[in-house]
Amino acid sequence: MSQPANPKGNFMQSLLLMMVLFMGFQIFMQSRQPGMADDTRKASEVWADMVKDNAEAKDLSIAKKLPVYEAKFKKEAEEAKTPKEEVDKQLWRAMLLVSDTEFRSGLEHPETSLAKISRAYQSLKNKFEQNYGTPMWDVTVPVAPYKEGWPTQQSAATMYKTLVDDLSVRHKHELVWGFVPGYQLIDFLVGITGRVPTFxxxxxxxxxxxxxxxxxxxxxxxxxxWGKQMQQLQPYVKELEAKHKDKEGRIADQAGYQADIMKLYKEYGINPFSGCxxxxxxxxxxxxxxxxxxxxxxxxxxxxxxxxxxxxxxxxxxxxxxxxxxxxxxxxxxxxxxxxxxxxxxxxxxxxxxxxxxxxxxxxxxxxxxxxxxxxxxxxxxxxxxxxxxxxxxxxxxxxxMHLPPLEKKMTIAGGVVPVDAATVGKNGVDPGFFSKTGTTKSHKPKKKK
Structure with missing residues (x-):
């Protein structure tokens, strides 16, 4: 008789196959980034188009140009042997320009403002840990004037504060699942202790x-x-396993074994799914x-x-x-x-x-x-x-x-209720201590006549 396949081996093979397919898909998609191979513009020309998109608040357009600009600028910088520090600064400026554009677009489109401004925050957040607290955090990029009083230079520090303040106000009026005031709930707990930053x-x-x-x-x-009750039931489960195992140590009749297991649960009044x-x-x-x-x-x-x-x-x-x-x-x-x-x-x-x-x-x-x-x-x-x-x-x-009492049978195998122990009750099923200590009548002496 042929041995069944090792389930662990099958699982590992399937997992390995899924990982290979996923990696291949990622490589294929990266190799097909739009505009990478067919775009003949120089990095400076792509940058000029990005600046124009910034002035017009075209967030989707500038987001598509960003990877094209990064690839071209890196290639040209490598050929010109530009210092790595200058390369990193310019790539950082490009990301800031995209984030600023997405923020502007969110302000101009109220119906999608939360999604657009959240995307602007995420663009900055992707490299937050890498650059926070470093000189890069204060590197500025020129931006088109949006309205009177709008800054013409943006840095990660100013952009981060602007986005955080704006998104905090917007989420204040958003309900969780449409009816739970999540922001107000947490804010109430914070306010209980006076909104102390360190506490x-x-x-x-x-x-x-x-x-x-x-x-x-x-x-x-x-x-x-429920978990502890299931532990108490395990010795009985082991007995059923031994009963249904063949000479090779395998359970031959799975259906019969499962049926007996369910009878065991019913016999002791335990629902196997109540823990879920x-x-x-x-x-x-x-x-x-x-x-x-x-x-x-x-x-x-x-x-x-x-x-x-x-x-x-x-x-x-x-x-x-x-x-x-x-x-x-x-x-x-x-x-x-x-x-x-x-x-x-x-x-x-x-x-x-x-x-x-x-x-x-x-x-x-x-x-x-x-x-x-x-x-x-x-x-x-x-x-x-x-x-x-x-x-x-x-x-x-x-x-x-905690000490749990031993399991007690609630049902018989045939399905009836387990009878109460007759030794602990009277002949008629009444506890002998119900009326007196012994359950027997007390003899009384006849009263003397006067």
Missing amino acids: SYWFAPLLLAVVVRGAIWPLAQKQFM APLAIQIPFFLTIYQCMLHYQFEFTKGAFLWINPTATKLGFIPVAPNLGERDYILITIYGISMVITQMLTPVSDISNQKQQRMMGLGVSIFVAVSMFFYTLPSAFVLYWIFTNIFATSQSLLVNR
Whole structure:
């Protein structure tokens, strides 16, 4: 008889194939950037067109010209042996020109202003960590006068402040899911402690974690208790596995085995899916809080936390966020550690597969933490999730210290209710202690006649 294919090997092969296809797609798309090979203009000519687009607030047009200009300018600079510092400055100016144009376009088109101004912020944000706090942050680029009082020179420092202030006001009136005032919720928590930059903006995520964790505490408790009940049931599951295994140690009749497992769950009154419901209910909380944090992201730029402050740029070789609205790698690392600890202390439902379940949980935790290194998240949100993990770990420790009574059968195999133990009741099913200590009538002496 042929052996079945190794599922682990099949998974790794599929994963490798998907990675190769993805990389090939990326290379193919990069090689087909529009205008790269067919454009015969010089870099200076492309720059002149970009300046014109800036004056006319043509954000889409200038965004398409940016990669063309960068490629041509790099090539010409290499041939002319232009110093790298000058090359970097000019490429930085080109990015600033695009960001300024996108901001102007957003101001001129109210119906799409939020999307356009957010794109302007993202254009600047892509190289924020690389240039913040360096001389590049103050490099200026000439821009066309937009209106009276509008600056004719833009730097990353002035552009960043302008965009953050504008987006903060715009998000103030945006509702999460169309009905949740996310901005006002976080702002209320910040305002409780007086909006102190070094305290209020990190204490608000702590207060939010307390409120949210308190709201879902019963659901999480039910999920943890379900996990411990499933652990108690594992010896019976093992007996069924031994019953259905053939001589080769494999379960021959999968359908019969699964049917017996479901009977076992029913016999002890355990719903195998009840642990999923509390988890599913918690997901909307997570998504809503995430959106609330994003709405308040630009106000979080006013806050600091320990090493996260406007004067810090690096801790050793690690970049440090200047405020709680930006990404901080140290905080993400702490979050990853808290996730691993939480997973290690969470009860597993199947003791026999404890190692596999632990590895899966650790894999998910590490994947989420590593993903945060490549996705810009406000440090305040990461801080909130660290506080949440601390509370979740504390609850898990409390559950682990709890002693659960042994499982009791609720149903017979045939489907009827398990009868009450006859030894503990009277002949008629009534507890003998209901009327007296023994359940027997007390004899009385006849009264004497007077």
